[in-house]
Amino acid sequence: MTGVGPAELSIETTGLSKRFGHQMAVNSVDLAVPTGSVFGFLGPNGSGKTTTIRLMLGLAAATSGSVRVLGEEMPRRLHDVLPRVGALVEGPAFYPYLSGAANLRRLDAADPLGSARTRRDRVHSALERVGLTHAADKKVRAYSLGMKQRLGIANALLAPRDLLVLDEPTNGLDPQGTREVRSLVRSLAADGATVFVSSHLLAEVEQICTHAAIMSAGKLVAQGTLTELRQAGQARIRVLTPDPGAAAQVLTRLGLNPTRGADASSGAGGPDGTGAVIFAPLPARFSGGSDDGRPADSDFSADGVVAPEEMVAALVAAGVRVRGFAAEQVSLEDRFVALTGEGFDVVQ
Structure with a gap:
């Protein structure tokens, strides 16, 4: 990727690696995610996408290399960075016998920066943004997979975020739900957030992303704008x-x-x-x-x-x-x- 300096990057990794025993799951990845972009993170299953995301968010320790998120070193500045990041990683997990709204209230209560006085308003706004107001009082055990995905995105939106990290956000959604999530991602980017979308669906990336990177067997094999990636191929x-x-x-x-x-x-x-x-x-x-x-x-x-x-x-x-x-x-x-x-x- 050309013409992007460190100050203009929401995510920057240098030589990022993760080894599990004899297996190198992530191998010296240099990732550069421009601020304000909708960045598609592509690769087949097992290519190292989710492991890379976990390393970026401080959910796993890197074997070597460095990570900067929103200009701060991770995981050393984790407590300063994570309140500014909303994430949906490896599928959402909720209390099945609580309603969707009740789950979000409990999750919001765990945020030390969240005001209890405005909690219900934040939960209602997040549910409305992902199209789940009609199911707010339904127990999560009765939710479809697609509804759980939306509830996971709603959780990521309980507070204003500078960076959204969404791992397979349209998994389990019907065509209408997929369109709604695409529209939501565009609106988040329009509001100034950087959106990092991990996916294996080509149409999803081509319709909503401005930039992309491709992983293969733990290595980053290409990155840039969608136009740059296409132009690197031969007409x-x-x-x-x-x-x-x-x-x-x-x-x-x-x-x-x-x-x-x-x-x-x-x-x-x-x-x-x-x-x-x-x-x-x-x-x-x-x-x-x-x-x-x-x-x-x-x-x-x-x-x-x-x-x-x-x-x-x-x-x-x-x-x-x-x-x-x-x-x-x-x-x-x-x-x-x-x-x-x-x-x-x-x-x-």
């Missing part, structure tokens, strides 16, 4: 045609290195417009792209590289039946797979 030409061999020959003559993807349909070459997909990676200098994630057309005319419209014209002139053509930037999912070698749970 490519995608051609849909029933004449893949001829298309590959034309693209090769144009200086590209085409490869054939999976057939778009078993009816390749049929009159319905189906065919085979041909990919041709573009030079790295074209990874800048436009605001919507696709390389800008003007980029392709530089340094003697043929522009997209000229590629199409060359394909058609050679008799290639072009059923689809796109100049596209590698997606965040593609980057994740390339960096970790693992798939991603994608919510549509």
Whole structure:
């Protein structure tokens, strides 16, 4: 990540490591979370995300390395930092035979900075913000998993926070609940809080986050703005045609290195417009792209590289039946797979 100084970071780790016996769960992680960002912390299960969060919040001791949260050294300044941090880590735990409101009142009472006089107002406001006022008096044992997730977020919002750390905040939520949590995260960021969201759901991160980091096997393999992460991948030409061999020959003559993807349909070459997909990676200098994630057309005319419209014209002139053509930037999912070698749970 470029252009961000220490004073502009809500979370900063240097060489952060955690070993369990012979297993290195977190391996020399240098994380930089800009103040005011919605930061997505990505990685497959077992990649070290939750352990890193526990180290950041002083819930576990690091084997080596350092952590600064809100400008303070952790865990040495833990008692100064934690009142400014709201967190939902590893799923919420509540008293099942108490109501949601009663649980929050007990948790609020444990906060030495919370005023008893305004406790009920704070609890009501937190429940209203996560859409649980209708279930405030219902016993938590009757809550669904999604409702418990919302109650956990409400607990994190009982007091004004400079930093919110949410571990899988949409776990168990239905589509409407997921949309509401996304809206809540955006509103928290708009109010000036930094929101750190750990997730394995690509759609969640792409819709709400401004920055992200990717973990793999305990190591931090990439971080930056979403645009920077996408642009680090290689742009490519995608051609849909029933004449893949001829298309590959034309693209090769144009200086590209085409490869054939999976057939778009078993009816390749049929009159319905189906065919085979041909990919041709573009030079790295074209990874800048436009605001919507696709390389800008003007980029392709530089340094003697043929522009997209000229590629199409060359394909058609050679008799290639072009059923689809796109100049596209590698997606965040593609980057994740390339960096970790693992798939991603994608919510549509």
